[in-house]
Amino acid sequence: MALTGLDIFKLLPKKNCKECEQPTCLAFAMALANAKTALDKCPYVSEAAKEALGGASAPPIKLVKVGTLGSEREMGDEVVLFRHDKAFYHPTLLAVEISDTLSGAELEAKVKKVNELAFERVGQSVSIDMMAVRNDSGNADAFAAAVKAVADVTCFATVLITEDVVAMEKALAIIGSQKPLIHAATEANWEKMVELAKKYEAPLVVKGNGLDSTADLVEKVAASYKELVIDLGTRQLSQSLAEITQTRRLAIKKKFRPFGYPVIAFATSESPRDQVIEAAAYITKYASVVVLKADEKSQLLPLTALKMNIFSDPQKPSQVEPKVNAIGAVTPDSPVYVTTNFALTYYTVEGEVSASKVPSYILACPTDGTSVLTAWAAGKFNGDKITEFIKACGIEETVKHRNIVIPGHVAVIKGALEEKSGWKVLVGPAEASGINAFAKANFA
Amino acid sequence: MPVQILKERNSGKITSVTLGATAEQGGTRACTITVGGESSLPWLHFEGETPNKPVVAVEVLDRYPEEWNDAVKATYGDAMKDAAAWAKAAVECGGADLIYLRLQSADPELGASTPEQCVATVKKVLAAVGVPVAVIGCGIDEVDNKVIPAVAEACAGENLLLGLATTENYNTIVAAAMVHKHTVIAQSPLDINMCKQLNILITEMGIPADRIIVDPSIGGLGYGLEYAYSVGERARIGSLQGDKMLALPTIGTVGFEAWKAKEANVGADEFPGWGDQAERGILWEAVTAASLLQSGLDILVMRHPEAIALVKKNVADLMTPSSL
Numbered sequence: 168m169a170l171t172g173l174d175i176f177k178l179l180p181k182k183n184c185k186e187c188e189q190p191t192c193l194a195f196a197m198a199l200a201n202a203k204t205a206l207d208k209c210p211y212v213s214e215a216a217k218e219a220l221g222g223a224s225a226p227p228i229k230l231v232k233v234g235t236l237g238s239e240r241e242m243g244d245e246v247v248l249f250r251h252d253k254a255f256y257h258p259t260l261l262a263v264e265i266s267d268t269l270s271g272a273e274l275e276a277k278v279k280k281v282n283e284l285a286f287e288r289v290g291q292s293v294s295i296d297m298m299a300v301r302n303d304s305g306n307a308d309a310f311a312a313a314v315k316a317v318a319d320v321t322c323f324a325t326v327l328i329t330e331d332v333v334a335m336e337k338a339l340a341i342i343g344s345q346k347p348l349i350h351a352a353t354e355a356n357w358e359k360m361v362e363l364a365k366k367y368e369a370p371l372v373v374k375g376n377g378l379d380s381t382a383d384l385v386e387k388v389a390a391s392y393k394e395l396v397i398d399l400g401t402r403q404l405s406q407s408l409a410e411i412t413q414t415r416r417l418a419i420k421k422k423f424r425p426f427g428y429p430v431i432a433f434a435t436s437e438s439p440r441d442q443v444i445e446a447a448a449y450i451t452k453y454a455s456v457v458v459l460k461a462d463e464k465s466q467l468l469p470l471t472a473l474k475m476n477i478f479s480d481p482q483k484p485s486q487v488e489p490k491v492n493a494i495g496a497v498t499p500d501s502p503v504y505v506t507t508n509f510a511l512t513y514y515t516v517e518g519e520v521s522a523s524k525v526p527s528y529i530l531a532c533p534t535d536g537t538s539v540l541t542a543w544a545a546g547k548f549n550g551d552k553i554t555e556f557i558k559a560c561g562i563e564e565t566v567k568h569r570n571i572v573i574p575g576h577v578a579v580i581k582g583a584l585e586e587k588s589g590w591k592v593l594v595g596p597a598e599a600s601g602i603n604a605f606a607k608a609n610f611a
Numbered sequence: 612m613p614v615q616i617l618k619e620r621n622s623g624k625i626t627s628v629t630l631g632a633t634a635e636q637g638g639t640r641a642c643t644i645t646v647g648g649e650s651s652l653p654w655l656h657f658e659g660e661t662p663n664k665p666v667v668a669v670e671v672l673d674r675y676p677e678e679w680n681d682a683v684k685a686t687y688g689d690a691m692k693d694a695a696a697w698a699k700a701a702v703e704c705g706g707a708d709l710i711y712l713r714l715q716s717a718d719p720e721l722g723a724s725t726p727e728q729c730v731a732t733v734k735k736v737l738a739a740v741g742v743p744v745a746v747i748g749c750g751i752d753e754v755d756n757k758v759i760p761a762v763a764e765a766c767a768g769e770n771l772l773l774g775l776a777t778t779e780n781y782n783t784i785v786a787a788a789m790v791h792k793h794t795v796i797a798q799s800p801l802d803i804n805m806c807k808q809l810n811i812l813i814t815e816m817g818i819p820a821d822r823i824i825v826d827p828s829i830g831g832l833g834y835g836l837e838y839a840y841s842v843g844e845r846a847r848i849g850s851l852q853g854d855k856m857l858a859l860p861t862i863g864t865v866g867f868e869a870w871k872a873k874e875a876n877v878g879a880d881e882f883p884g885w886g887d888q889a890e891r892g893i894l895w896e897a898v899t900a901a902s903l904l905q906s907g908l909d910i911l912v913m914r915h916p917e918a919i920a921l922v923k924k925n926v927a928d929l930m931t932p933s934s935l
Contacts, residue, residue, distance in 0.1 A: 249848070251841040286884055288874070289833070378614045378935065404925075406933040409657050413935055416617050423614075436924075443894055444925045447901040451840065464886030468874060469898040472833035477902070479837050511835045518871050522678060600750075604720055 170220070172197040178216040179209065186210055202226050202246050227419045229428050231370050231394055231455075233260075233297070233348045234324025240296050242370075242396065242455035243429035248419055251481050257429075258478040259450045261470055262297035262326050262458045267304045267313035274316050277462075282321055284467050289510075290488050293471040295323065297348070299458050300338070302329030311337035318342045326350055326458065330374075332359040343367035348456070350374070350431070351398055352388055361392045372431055374398040378410055382425040395428045396456065402435045404445055408452050415453045429455030439466055446470055451477055484536035485510035491560050492517065495526030499567040502527045502610045504595065504602075505553055506574060507534040507542045515599040523606035528566065532556045539574045550583025557588050575601070616935050618658045621851035624650035625858050625909075626820050627663065630709060630772050630794060631743025637768030637792065641741025644708055646824075646909040647860035652847060653907045657935040659851075664930050665904060667919050668745060668912045669707035670866050671697045673724070673732045674716045680876050682889040683866075683914050694732050695739035702740045706919040709743045709772075711912045712736055717758050718749040726761035733762050737769065745772035745796070745862075752780040763787035770794060772824060772862075778809050782816070789818050796862060798826040801838050803845050803857070810856045824910065825859045831868030832899040839863065843906030863903055866914030869896040897921040904929065 176196035187208040189195040198204040199220070206212060206220055230244035240260050247253045263281045265274075278298070285294035298321050302310040310329055317325060318341050325347040327338050335349060346367065351374035352360035364371035373388050373395050375381025381399050389395060397414065401407040411430050417423035432454035434445035439461035446457045450473050461467065479485055489508045493501075494517060506516045508531040520527050532553055534542035542548035557563065557571070569590045573580065575597035585592050596605050627648040632638025644666055651659025673694045676684065686705070690696040694712060701707040714729045716722035724732075733746055746762050748755030759773055760783060774796030776784045781797070788795045797813055799806040806827050814820060827846065829839035843861065850858035869875055875895040878888050885891060896918035900911050904925065913919050 249841075249844055250837070251845055378616075379612070382614050383612065403931060403933075404928040405654055405656065405931045408654055408929075409933040409935055412652075412655060413614075413616060413657075417614070420617060421615075425614075440890075440894065440897070440921055441924060444897055444901045444921050445928075447898045448905055448925070448929075451902050451905040463890065464884065465888075465891035466886070466894060468885050468891060469832060469894045472874065473836070473898055473902055476833065476835075476837040477840065481837070481841060511830065511838070514834050521873075 170200065172200040175199050175220060178212075178219055180211040180213070182211055184211065225427070227422055227427055228415075229393065229395070230257075231396060231429050233346060233370050235345050238322060238324040238345065240324055245415070245453075246419065248415060250477065254480045254482065255478045257455065258474040259454050260296035260456045261446070261467065261474075262299040262456055263295055263462050263467070264299040264301055264328075264458050264460045265313065265317065266301055267306075267310045270309070270312065274313060278317055278320050281462055282323070284462065284464060286464070286468055286471060288468070288472065289475075291475075293475065295467055295471075297324045297326050297456070299326035299328055299350075302331060302334050305331075307331060307334035307337050310334040311341060314338040315341050318345070324348070326456070328458075330356055332356050332363070335360065335363055339363055339367050339369070343369060346370070348372060348396065348431075352384070354380070354384055357384065357388055361388055364394065365392055368394070370394045370396055372396045372398050373428075374400055376400040378413060385425040385428065389425070397426065397428050397430045399430070402433060404448060407432060408448060411449075411453045431456040431458065433457070434459040434461075439463065443470060447473055450474055486536035487513045487531050489531050489533035489556065489560070491562050491565060492529045492531060493526075494520050494529060495524070497526045497528060499565065501525075501566065502572060502606070503530065503562060503566060503570065504528070504572045505530040505532055505556075507532055507537060507539055507548055509534065509536045509538045509542075512538050516602065519599045519602035520606070523603045525606045525610045527606070527610075528562060530556060530560060530562060530571075539576050543577045543580070548577060549580050550587045553580070553584055554587040557590065572605075616657070619651070619851070621650055621659055623851050623853040623855070623858055624648065624659070625847075625850055625860055626855075628794060628821050628824055628860050630745075630770060632768055632770040632792070636770070638770055639737060640743055640769065642743075643770070644743050649847075649907070650851070652851070653905055654929045656933045661930065663909075664926050665909050665911060666708035667706055667922060668709045668711040668862070668910055669698075669701035669705050669919070670711045670713065670864070670912050670914055671701060671736070672713050672715050673729070674722055679914075680870055680892060682892050683870065686916050695735040698736045698744075699739040702742055705916040706923055707742060709745060709910075710736060710740055711745045711747065713747045713749075714758055714762075715749050717754050718751060719754070721749070726758045729758045730761050730765040733766060733771075737766065743770070743772065745774065747774045747796070750775075756780065756783040759784050760787040763791040763793055766793075767791040772796060774798065775826065776809070776813060778805065778812070781809065781813055785813050785816050785818055788822065789816070794822045794824060796824050796826050797859075798828065801828045801830070801835070801842055803827070803842050803849070806842070806846065807854070807856045810859060814856070820855065820859060823859050824862050826862045826864070829863040829865065829868055829899075829903060829908075831865075831870075831872050832895055832902070833872055833874060834868070836899060836902060840902060840906045843903060843908060847907040860909035861907065862910035862912060863908045864912045865900045865903065866896055866912060866918075869899040870914060893918045893921075901925050
């Protein structure tokens with residue numbers, strides 16, 4: 168039964184100490200009611216209150232951590248079914264799988280290759296998140312050897328995939344201190360796997376076979392250990408999506424406890440390309456971890472971009488860094504365009520300028536990520552503001568001329584901008600699609 | 612103990628729309644294609660129907676796409692110099708369920724083809740393929756308002772998919788489609804309210820809802836895909852709740868958007884950290900498609916045959932019945 172903010176407030180210490188990062192106990196209570204914070208942020212809450220609030224205040228999906236220090240990643244803690252309702256918070260972790268049937272130089276090369284799956288894209292550093300080692304050999308020592316090879320090199324957290332308790336124990340002896348994700352506790356081995364997970368304080372995957380058996384097993388395991396991730400055991404894509412969606416739905420709409428944990432999915436198609444496509448479906452639909460074997464940069468880059476898209480905050484427009492951008496082989500005589508730093512606006516302009524094949528500079532003017540007309544209406548894209556940016560961004564030292572192209576929709580600012588900045592203003596096309604023809608007519 | 616399954620009871624469903632017309636139906640197509648009809652969120656077979664699978668329309672231009680990426684141009688080679696040959700190749704070896712023919716050369720900057728020349732191109736494409744055909748103008752309203760009615764009249768009864776009808780320019784195209792028995796594409800700019808408003812304006816002209824396909828606009832992977840994803844999800848949710856003015860099948864120009872991205876185009880020599888360009892470009896297009904399949908896209912307009920093959924396998928996997 169969900170409690171209201173006031174119900175919760177009655178049970179709090181009412182010290183208004185602010186240690187929970189909320190201004191008052193009442194604000195904290197409201198935040199709890201909306202699942203925006205956690206009860207353990209309050210250092211003074213009584214045991215009795217914890218008991219009473221435990222169920223109501225716990226997030227519908229538990230936050231579970233894997234890895235340590237630089238490799239640490241968070242899973243779960245989602246509160247909605249659709250990103251437009253609020254946002255998805257913890258991007259799906261990409262885990263690339265390595266088989267323990269590899270050994271020696273082959274294994275070394277593979278680990279090195281997977282370790283390098285990191286990218287620079289739209290000004291951000293992104294990478295895969297985990298290396299998974301699978302006990303395909305069926306041999307505990309081979310598994311330990313492969314895990315050792317990974318542990319020696321990897322900068323990522325790891326997933327250890329074996330249902331053999333002996334193999335898991337050997338692997339954990341090597342890498343347990345790095346809090347790997349243990350895959351998996353099953354109906355047959357769960358007691359021993361829980362012991363191992365507890366010993367190393369590592370997150371544990373509970374693997375069932377469909378919704379019913381998974382829920383049963385999670386309940387059994389959760390009685391003694393709660394750092395859990397769910398594997399529904401289903402691998403066929405449409406069945407798996409149906410089950411994962413149901414898991415998320417029950418956790419969020421019904422607070423069904425056995426499903427209140429992050430979910431792991433496996434992209435099991437034969438070809439790496441098909442695995443990428445499968446993984447894309449799981450990124451959009453609720454998997455906190457996707458394991459795949461595809462290991463080429465060209466195959467993982469699209470998935471990192473998809474994560475950035477799906478897990479962006481719909482309330483906050485995506486922005487590019489406000490700066491001078493050089494498109495093509497620019498010279499001090501290249502034309503200069505100015506637009507806003509709303510990512511969609513900027514990249515549309517960049518695409519068209521690039522397609523015009525006239526090397527140019529584009530100034531992404533800081534407008535808090537608003538589009539041209541919105542920014543203009545809000546006073547963020549006018550003669551004063553653009554002049555400020557022209558003087559600060561360094562373009563005056565970069566080009567010899569003083570001509571700037573503005574978007575056609577804000578032709579009215581031409582006079583003010585010329586007067587303030589001392590630059591000559593050319594009014595460009597109203598839509599970015601006109602840039603190609605404009606560039607050919609003016610700069611070719 | 613069995614888990615208590617939570618099923619949504621949906622009152623609405625997406626209208627089914629058929630494209631193309633066979634000889635008995637007044638056209639010349641060997642087959643027709645029906646899209647839409649879904650009565651659940653995408654792929655949740657346990658609580659609704661997905662009677663028609665999403666289809667792939669291959670983008671064909673009436674001019675050689677000099678500016679396209681070499682990886683795409685290499686696929687059909689010289690066939691791309693002739694719209695009919697290109698369309699034929701797209702059907703025979705490119706996985707095209709229908710053809711999305713863009714009459715770009717009507718643009719004064721790109722050839723200034725006359726309406727008569729455009730009609731001749733469409734006729735040649737219709738003769739070359741048996742699948743349904745979409746015919747899209749060059750994007751300049753004054754030009755399209757001459758070209759599209761001419762095509763509509765010359766191909767009366769074919770049930771072409773004609774576009775693009777926009778808020779600023781829908782009268783002429785919708786009227787031509789109504790008179791000559793075609794279907795229209797209603798395009799709005801990534802905004803669910805404008806999408807709905809345009810559908811209302813168009814249906815007020817008297818065209819039946821099952822003659823409209825919605826192009827809500829999309830962003831490619833990495834560049835606004837999330838907006839398209841959420842518009843799609845919201846439209847599907849609204850449709851299932853009974854909003855008939857949203858409950859229409861959707862089309863998205865996946866190939867066009869995906870191949871605009873820098874990540875699809877730059878060579879590995881320039882960006883070694885991104886890996887092989889052709890593989891990257893193909894997956895950029897396929898992942899754009901795969902994600903939008905999860906938010907309910909019905910017709911995917913695509914370019915690269917290998918990306919299309921990946922998407923078709925994905926659709927087959929997703930169409931596999933599931934049960935809870």
